[in-house]
Amino acid sequence: MTALAFKVGDVVEVLSEAEILATLDENGALDKMPFMTEMLEYCGKRLRVGKVAHKACDTLSRSGIRKMESAVHLEGVRCTGAAHGGCEAQCMIYWKHAWIKHVDSPDATPDVVAHNEPRLQPLLQIASRRPDGDDGEPRYRCQATEMLNATPEGLPILNLGQYLDDFRSGNVSAFQSGRALAAGVYNRMQDVLPRGLRVKGGKHWGTLVGRAPGKTPTQELGLQPGEWVRIKSREEIEQTINADLLNRGLGIDAEMARFCGRTVRVARRVNNIIDEHTGKMLHMKSPCIVLEGVVCEGAFSGSCPREIPSYWREIWLERVETTNTPTRNADTAGVR
Numbered sequence: 001m002t003a004l005a006f007k008v009g010d011v012v013e014v015l016s017e018a019e020i021l022a023t024l025d026e027n028g029a030l031d032k033m034p035f036m037t038e039m040l041e042y043c044g045k046r047l048r049v050g051k052v053a054h055k056a057c058d059t060l061s062r063s064g065i066r067k068m069e070s071a072v073h074l075e076g077v078r079c080t081g082a083a084h085g086g087c088e089a090q091c092m093i094y095w096k097h098a099w100i101k102h103v104d105s106p107d108a109t110p111d112v113v114a115h116n117e118p119r120l121q122p123l124l125q126i127a128s129r130r131p132d133g134d135d136g137e138p139r140y141r142c143q144a145t146e147m148l149n150a151t152p153e154g155l156p157i158l159n160l161g162q163y164l165d166d167f168r169s170g171n172v173s174a175f176q177s178g179r180a181l182a183a184g185v186y187n188r189m190q191d192v193l194p195r196g197l198r199v200k201g202g203k204h205w206g207t208l209v210g211r212a213p214g215k216t217p218t219q220e221l222g223l224q225p226g227e228w229v230r231i232k233s234r235e236e237i238e239q240t241i242n243a244d245l246l247n248r249g250l251g252i253d254a255e256m257a258r259f260c261g262r263t264v265r266v267a268r269r270v271n272n273i274i275d276e277h278t279g280k281m282l283h284m285k286s287p288c289i290v291l292e293g294v295v296c297e298g299a300f301s302g303s304c305p306r307e308i309p310s311y312w313r314e315i316w317l318e319r320v321e322t323t324n325t326p327t328r329n330a331d332t333a334g335v336r
Contacts, residue, residue, distance in 0.1 A: 005097055006072050008170030010049045012100040014042045017117035023098045024120075028127030030096050031069060033150040034143055037083035037124045039093060042074075046103055050075035051305035052169035053094055055155055055162055056147060057298070060276055065162070065302040066151035070097040073305060081274075083128050084140045085281050089273045090290075091144050092307050130279045139279035147276070155302070157184040166303045176303060183300040206254035206300050208234055210241040216248055219315035223289055227266045229317040231291075234260045240315050247313050250288065255296040256310045263320055267292045270311060289314060 006012065017040065023030050053071040058064060073092045081087035130139035143150075155162050166177045187204045195202065203209065217240055223229065234257055241247050269287040274280070288311035298304035 004052060004054075004165065004169050005070070006049050006052055006100075006102075007168075008049055008051060011046055011103050011105060012049060012072075012074070012095075013046045013103045014039075014044060014095070014100055017043050017120045020099050021117050021120045021123070023096070024123070028123045029146070029150075030098060031150060032146060033071065033094055033096060034127055034141065034146055035096075035099065035124065036079065036093070036142060037121070037128060038079050038081070039095075040121070040124070042077065046105075046108070047074040047077065049073070050077075051092075051171050051307070052165070053305055054165055054169065055302070055304065056151055056306055057296075057301055057304035058148065058151070058154075059144075059308070060148050063154055064157070065155045065304060066148075067153045067155050067162075068094075068151050071095060072097070072100070073307070074100075079142070083125070084142050084274060085138060086272055087140070087142075087274045087281065088268070088270045089144070090309060091142075092305075094143050094150075133278070133280060137280060140274050140281070141279055142274065144276045145274065145279050157181075157188050157302075163303070171305050172298075172303050176299065179299060180301070180303040184302055187300075204254060204300075206257055208238050208241065208245055208252060208254075208257050210243045210245050211238045212240055212242050212247075216240055216242055216246065217315060218248055218286065218313070220286070221314040221317065221319065223266050223269070223314055223317065223319070225266050225268050228263060228320045229266060229289075229291070230263045230320050231259050231261060231312070232316055232318060237316050240313070247315065248286065250311060250313055252316065254300045255298070256294075256312075258297075258299060259291075259294055259310075262294075264291045264294060266290075267309075286313070288312060289317060 024035055028034055049072045051073040053068050053073050055065050056068050058066050071094045074095055077093050078090040079093055128141055130141050133139055163177045163181050166172050167174050183205045190198050190202045190204060245251050267290045270290055271284050271287050273282055275282050290309045294310050295307040
């Protein structure tokens with residue numbers, strides 16, 4: 001258990017460009033975490049801490065939960081992708097403690113007025129790119145592509161201090177913290193026990209079972225932002241994914257399965273996102289759908305605070321004409 005410099009709900013002020021520049025290395029980063037051009041508009045502004053980012057899930061090598069030093073997420077602050085080729089992932093931004101400071105009120109006049117630092121913008125522009133690929137297409141560098149470098153140390157499932165910090169920081173409730181621990185232990189046992197002793201064939205908690213024979217089916221609904229949809233049942237979705245839980249290359253995990261049966265609105269269609277492994281912009285043949293308020297909550301993945309938006313195939317959704325369709329809370333919907 002560590003001392004927490006910030007907690008959820010704390011009001012902080014983002015430092016000026018000059019102050020932030022003083023913390024960055026020649027790669028525009030602090031502790032290998034880049035400060036990005038998309039963050040400049042918040043210099044001098046006051047916001048609340050949304051989550052304490054003391055750890056992060058590894059979406060690059062799938063190694064599990066990793067330790068993050070001295071960082072927070074600020075309420076509602078997601079990357080616009082404006083300086084990264086128009087990437088539409090809208091990742092939560094990491095703010096190192098050295099880039100923010102405590103304040104008493106979000107309405108008070110900032111102590112340091114944000115001003116332009118002429119050396120910072122060129123540094124960030126250079127730092128946002130990798131060398132172009134052999135195909136001549138640009139390669140980008142951002143906080144997501146550098147996640148492994150910024151989190152060199154893993155967090156074992158039985159490191160109980162992380163769960164205490166999840167609760168003490170205000171990231172999650174005591175129940176949610178305990179659930180994440182229980183799910184982590186259960187999944188680990190499924191991985192290490194002899195096959196004959198595993199439950200349900202070794203399936204991780206809450207995951208689906210792919211039942212689609214051969215090539216997975218597809219469907220285009222032409223969904224648009226603002227439309228209401230119902231996320232199909234677990235049984236319906238299982239008929240559309242293969243043994244690797246993929247539909248045409250897009251996966252659905254236990255965190256998404258928690259929302260099965262829920263009625264929500266379409267937030268946006270996603271066509272372009274940066275490949276975290278290569279930095280290359282991926283142009284989707286079939287747009288993915290992002291739903292309002294549906295993000296990974298880390299319920300079964302160590303209470304990760306990244307709140308990554310979930311990407312949905314249209315075949316996993318169906319239009320509804322009314323908002324009166326019964327819904328279920330994600331904490332209890334279809335978990336097995």
